[in-house]
Amino acid sequence: MYFGVGPKEHKKDLYGFDREYAELCEAVSSQNRLIIVRGLRRTGKTSLLNSVYANLPPSKIFIDAREISGKGSSEVYSHFITRLSAYMRSRNILHNIAGAISSVELGVKLSVQRQTPLLSAMLSEIDAQAGKEKKTFCIFIDEAQMLKQSGFDAFLAFAYDRFKNTKTVLAGSEIGLLDEFAGESSRSPLYGRVKKTITTRKFAREASLDFLRRGFAQAGKKPAEAQVEEAVDSLDGTAGWLSMYGFYALSESHASALAKTRREGTKIVKEEINAFMVQRRVAERQYLAILSALATEPLAWSKIRNYLEIRLGRGVSDSRLFAYLSALESYGFIEKDGGRYFISDPLIKEAVGGSGR
Ligand SMILES: Nc1ncnc2c1ncn2[C@@H]1O[C@H](COP(=O)(O)OP(=O)(O)OP(=O)(O)O)[C@@H](O)[C@H]1O
Ligand SMILES: [Mg+2]
Incomplete structure (x- = not known):
C-alpha cells in the first residue's frame, strides 16, 4: 500500500x-x-x-x-x-x-x-x-x-x-x-x-496526482478528480505529506483528511524549526525573518539582505548572511536555484508564516 x-x-x-x-x-x-x-x-x-x-x-x-x-x-x-x-x-x-x-x-x-x-x-x-x-x-x-x-x-x-x-x-x-x-x-x-x-526528490505534479489516484485504487476507492487536485495543490509533491493525506482520506472525508494533514504536518515542521533554533538562540530573529521573507516569495541574496536590514533595523554582513542561509539550506528548510532562495514545501511556508512570530 x-x-x-x-x-x-x-x-x-x-x-x-x-x-x-x-x-x-x-x-x-x-x-x-x-x-x-x-x-x-x-x-x-x-x-x-x-x-x-x-x-x-x-x-x-x-x-x-x-x-x-x-x-x-x-x-x-x-x-x-x-x-x-x-x-x-x-x-x-x-x-x-x-x-x-x-x-x-x-x-x-x-x-x-x-x-x-x-x-x-x-x-x-x-x-x-x-x-x-x-x-x-x-x-x-x-x-x-x-x-x-x-x-x-x-x-x-x-x-x-x-x-x-x-x-x-x-x-x-x-x-x-x-x-x-x-x-x-x-x-x-x-x-x-x-x-x-x-x-x-519530490514528485512532480503529474506524478503526485498519479500517486494519489493509484494509492486510492489500491484501497478500492476512486475519489473525485477535483479532490485529488486540491490535495496536490495544497501539499505539493512531498511523498510524506501525500501518503499521510491518503492514509487519512481512506477513513474520513477529503476535507477533514486534508485539514488534518496540514495541521499535523505544520506541527511537525514547527517542531523541527524549534529544534533548529534551540542551538541558535542568538540569531533566532534573523533566521525567522529570513524564513518569513522566503515564505512570501523566492528571493535573491541582495533582496534578503535588504529585507533583514529593514526588519531588524541594522545591517548584516555578507559572511553572517551566508552562514544563516547555509544553515537553513543544510537542514532542508530552504532551497536554492538559479541564484534565488525559496521554500518549496507549502507546509514549511505555513509553519513559518502562520506561526505568528
Ligand atoms: N516513493 C514513495 N512511495 C510511497 N510512500 C512514500 C514514498 N516515499 C516516501 N513515502 C512515505 O513518505 C513518508 C516519508 O518517507 P521516509 O520516512 O522514507 O522519508 P525520509 O526521506 O527518510 O524522511 P526524513 O527526511 O524525515 O528522514 C513515509 O510515510 C513513507 O511511507
Ligand atoms: Mg528518514
Missing part, C-alpha cells in the same frame, strides 16, 4: 522509485564502498534504504543513529560493538576476539582508546569472512549526520581504506549535515573517497 504514516519496508509499497531502487541495488552489488542517499525531508530516503536492505543477503546490519542513547564517542562505539557482536554471534564469526567480545557483552565498559581497536578487529574478522564467502558486508546507517559529533566519520574513513569487502550506505534527514559527514567538505575525514550518491 502506498498510503501510510511510517517509512515503507518493501519495494511494492514505494511509488515511482524504480530508478532509485535499481541504482541503490546496483551500487550495493558493485565496487562502490561508500553510498550516500540524500534528499529533502520526507522524500523517501529511509523507505528506500529499508526496501533495498530487506532484499539483501544476511551479511548486513542496519543502524538508525537515533537509537543510540548518547552522541559521544563512547556511546556510539559501544553501540556499534554491541550490534556487531550480535551479528558475529548469529553468523558464527567470533574467532580471535571472542574473549574481548564476551567481556563487553558481560557489561565491561571500555575506554574509547580500547573501543576503537576492538571495533576495528571485529570489522576485520567480518570483512575477512565476507571475502572468504565472496560476499560483501553492508552497513546501513540512517540519520548518519547524528554521528558527526562522535567523530565516527573518521572510523568510517578508516574502514573504507582498510576493508575491501565492506560497504557503507549513509542516509540522513539533514541534507547539508549529511553531505558534510559523508565527505563533501575538505575538513571531513571521508573527504576524497569515491562515493556513489543517490538523491530522492
